[in-house]
Amino acid sequence: MSKWFTHFAGRTADAMGSPWAFIVAIGVVVAWAVTGPVFHFSDTWQLVINTGTTIVTFLMVFLIQNAQNRDAKALHIKLDEIIRVMDGARNQLIDAEDLESKELEDLKSDFREALKAEVGQEVNRKLIEVGSGAQGDSGGERASGDKPTQDRAVREEATGRSD
Numbered sequence: 001m002s003k004w005f006t007h008f009a010g011r012t013a014d015a016m017g018s019p020w021a022f023i024v025a026i027g028v029v030v031a032w033a034v035t036g037p038v039f040h041f042s043d044t045w046q047l048v049i050n051t052g053t054t055i056v057t058f059l060m061v062f063l064i065q066n067a068q069n070r071d072a073k074a075l076h077i078k079l080d081e082i083i084r085v086m087d088g089a090r091n092q093l094i095d096a097e098d099l100e101s102k103e104l105e106d107l108k109s110d111f112r113e114a115l116k117a118e119v120g121q122e123v124n125r126k127l128i129e130v131g132s133g134a135q136g137d138s139g140g141e142r143a144s145g146d147k148p149t150q151d152r153a154v155r156e157e158a159t160g161r162s163d
Helices: 002-016 019-034 043-085 101-135 146-159
Strands: none
Protein backbone atom coordinates (compact mmCIF):
# COMPACT_ATOMS: atom_id res chain seq x y z
CA MET A 1 0.00 0.00 0.00
CA SER A 2 2.80 2.42 0.92
CA LYS A 3 4.62 1.91 -2.38
CA TRP A 4 1.40 2.42 -4.33
CA PHE A 5 0.55 5.60 -2.39
CA THR A 6 4.08 6.97 -2.84
CA HIS A 7 3.85 6.37 -6.59
CA PHE A 8 0.31 7.81 -6.78
CA ALA A 9 1.22 10.84 -4.66
CA GLY A 10 4.31 11.59 -6.74
CA ARG A 11 2.48 11.30 -10.05
CA THR A 12 -0.48 13.34 -8.81
CA ALA A 13 1.73 16.08 -7.36
CA ASP A 14 3.61 16.28 -10.68
CA ALA A 15 0.36 16.42 -12.65
CA MET A 16 -1.28 19.00 -10.39
CA GLY A 17 1.78 21.23 -10.65
CA SER A 18 1.62 21.30 -14.43
CA PRO A 19 0.34 24.17 -16.59
CA TRP A 20 -2.43 21.89 -17.86
CA ALA A 21 -3.80 21.39 -14.36
CA PHE A 22 -3.89 25.15 -13.88
CA ILE A 23 -5.72 25.59 -17.20
CA VAL A 24 -8.26 22.92 -16.19
CA ALA A 25 -8.79 24.66 -12.82
CA ILE A 26 -9.36 27.99 -14.58
CA GLY A 27 -11.81 26.24 -16.92
CA VAL A 28 -13.77 24.80 -13.99
CA VAL A 29 -14.01 28.22 -12.32
CA VAL A 30 -15.08 29.88 -15.58
CA ALA A 31 -17.70 27.17 -16.22
CA TRP A 32 -19.00 27.59 -12.68
CA ALA A 33 -19.17 31.39 -13.08
CA VAL A 34 -20.95 31.14 -16.43
CA THR A 35 -23.61 28.86 -14.94
CA GLY A 36 -24.36 31.41 -12.21
CA PRO A 37 -27.20 33.11 -14.09
CA VAL A 38 -28.69 29.74 -15.05
CA PHE A 39 -28.94 28.77 -11.38
CA HIS A 40 -29.84 32.34 -10.32
CA PHE A 41 -26.65 32.55 -8.24
CA SER A 42 -28.35 30.31 -5.67
CA ASP A 43 -26.91 28.98 -2.45
CA THR A 44 -26.65 25.53 -4.05
CA TRP A 45 -24.66 27.00 -6.96
CA GLN A 46 -22.22 28.58 -4.48
CA LEU A 47 -22.10 25.40 -2.41
CA VAL A 48 -20.95 23.39 -5.44
CA ILE A 49 -17.73 25.41 -5.90
CA ASN A 50 -17.13 25.69 -2.15
CA THR A 51 -17.52 21.96 -1.57
CA GLY A 52 -15.49 21.03 -4.65
CA THR A 53 -12.56 23.27 -3.79
CA THR A 54 -12.62 22.17 -0.15
CA ILE A 55 -12.47 18.48 -1.06
CA VAL A 56 -9.70 19.00 -3.63
CA THR A 57 -7.69 21.14 -1.21
CA PHE A 58 -8.10 18.63 1.61
CA LEU A 59 -6.88 15.72 -0.52
CA MET A 60 -4.05 17.69 -2.13
CA VAL A 61 -2.63 18.62 1.27
CA PHE A 62 -1.84 14.96 1.93
CA LEU A 63 -0.44 14.32 -1.53
CA ILE A 64 1.76 17.42 -1.48
CA GLN A 65 2.95 16.70 2.07
CA ASN A 66 3.92 13.17 1.06
CA ALA A 67 5.89 14.45 -1.93
CA GLN A 68 7.61 17.13 0.18
CA ASN A 69 8.51 14.61 2.89
CA ARG A 70 10.13 12.32 0.34
CA ASP A 71 12.01 15.21 -1.27
CA ALA A 72 13.25 16.43 2.12
CA LYS A 73 14.41 12.94 3.12
CA ALA A 74 16.24 12.49 -0.18
CA LEU A 75 17.88 15.91 0.20
CA HIS A 76 19.00 15.07 3.75
CA ILE A 77 20.49 11.78 2.57
CA LYS A 78 22.42 13.58 -0.18
CA LEU A 79 23.68 16.24 2.24
CA ASP A 80 24.63 13.56 4.77
CA GLU A 81 26.70 11.84 2.09
CA ILE A 82 28.46 15.10 1.21
CA ILE A 83 29.22 15.77 4.89
CA ARG A 84 30.47 12.20 5.33
CA VAL A 85 33.00 12.37 2.49
CA MET A 86 34.28 15.92 3.01
CA ASP A 87 37.50 16.39 4.92
CA GLY A 88 37.07 18.83 7.78
CA ALA A 89 33.27 18.58 7.82
CA ARG A 90 31.61 17.93 11.17
CA ASN A 91 30.23 14.40 10.97
CA GLN A 92 28.01 15.13 13.97
CA LEU A 93 25.89 17.20 11.56
CA ILE A 94 24.79 14.02 9.79
CA ASP A 95 21.17 13.50 10.81
CA ALA A 96 20.96 17.04 12.24
CA GLU A 97 17.30 17.03 11.23
CA ASP A 98 16.70 14.58 14.10
CA LEU A 99 18.03 16.97 16.77
CA GLU A 100 15.81 18.76 19.26
CA SER A 101 15.00 22.43 18.63
CA LYS A 102 17.34 23.55 21.44
CA GLU A 103 20.23 21.56 19.95
CA LEU A 104 19.56 23.10 16.51
CA GLU A 105 19.53 26.60 18.03
CA ASP A 106 22.85 25.86 19.77
CA LEU A 107 24.37 24.71 16.47
CA LYS A 108 23.03 27.81 14.74
CA SER A 109 24.67 30.00 17.40
CA ASP A 110 27.95 28.10 17.01
CA PHE A 111 27.92 28.66 13.26
CA ARG A 112 27.01 32.32 13.67
CA GLU A 113 29.97 32.82 16.05
CA ALA A 114 32.31 30.93 13.70
CA LEU A 115 31.17 33.12 10.80
CA LYS A 116 31.79 36.28 12.81
CA ALA A 117 35.29 35.07 13.65
CA GLU A 118 36.01 34.21 10.00
CA VAL A 119 34.69 37.58 8.79
CA GLY A 120 36.78 39.35 11.43
CA GLN A 121 39.90 37.52 10.28
CA GLU A 122 39.15 38.39 6.65
CA VAL A 123 38.63 42.07 7.52
CA ASN A 124 41.90 42.13 9.44
CA ARG A 125 43.73 40.46 6.54
CA LYS A 126 42.36 42.99 4.06
CA LEU A 127 43.17 45.90 6.38
CA ILE A 128 46.75 44.64 6.65
CA GLU A 129 46.93 44.39 2.85
CA VAL A 130 45.64 47.95 2.49
CA GLY A 131 47.98 49.18 5.21
CA SER A 132 51.04 47.56 3.65
CA GLY A 133 50.06 48.96 0.24
CA ALA A 134 49.79 52.47 1.70
CA GLN A 135 53.38 52.34 2.93
CA GLY A 136 54.57 52.01 -0.64
CA ASP A 137 52.98 55.33 -1.69
CA SER A 138 55.36 57.92 -3.03
CA GLY A 139 56.22 60.44 -0.32
CA GLY A 140 53.57 58.98 2.00
CA GLU A 141 51.29 61.99 1.41
CA ARG A 142 47.63 61.22 1.70
CA ALA A 143 44.48 63.25 2.08
CA SER A 144 43.21 63.12 5.65
CA GLY A 145 39.93 61.37 4.73
CA ASP A 146 41.35 58.61 2.48
CA LYS A 147 42.39 55.97 5.06
CA PRO A 148 39.04 55.71 6.93
CA THR A 149 37.24 55.58 3.59
CA GLN A 150 39.51 52.75 2.43
CA ASP A 151 39.07 50.90 5.73
CA ARG A 152 35.28 51.17 5.48
CA ALA A 153 35.36 49.95 1.87
CA VAL A 154 37.48 46.93 2.89
CA ARG A 155 35.09 46.11 5.78
CA GLU A 156 32.09 46.41 3.47
CA GLU A 157 33.72 44.16 0.88
CA ALA A 158 34.68 41.55 3.46
CA THR A 159 31.35 41.48 5.28
CA GLY A 160 29.08 42.09 2.31
CA ARG A 161 27.26 44.94 4.03
CA SER A 162 27.67 48.65 4.57
CA ASP A 163 27.73 50.47 7.93
